[in-house]
Amino acid sequence: MQALREIHNVTSDTLTIKIPPNVSYPKAEVIVLFLEDKDEPQTDPWKATHQFRKKLEQSGRIFSDSVELIRKDRKR
Numbered sequence: 573m574q575a576l577r578e579i580h581n582v583t584s585d586t587l588t589i590k591i592p593p594n595v596s597y598p599k600a601e602v603i604v605l606f607l608e609d610k611d612e613p614q615t616d617p618w619k620a621t622h623q624f625r626k627k628l629e630q631s632g633r634i635f636s637d638s639v640e641l642i643r644k645d646r647k648r
Contacts, residue, residue, distance in 0.1 A: 574595060574597070576589070576591075576592070576595075579607065582606075587604070589602070
């Protein structure tokens, strides 16, 4: 499987994707994800992860550390 990722500016209701000549698959799945326009560069790639972990903590539920569970399982 090959993947083609391109980011286009949407200026109309039509988007044209040029398929590279070396692709020989008879079918393609197209998924369109609309991106928010952000002027600020991403400074911390872990920011989203930390925000997600905070939400998990705020839920009050206890989530175990899967790495620790794997270590325990290997010791058995």
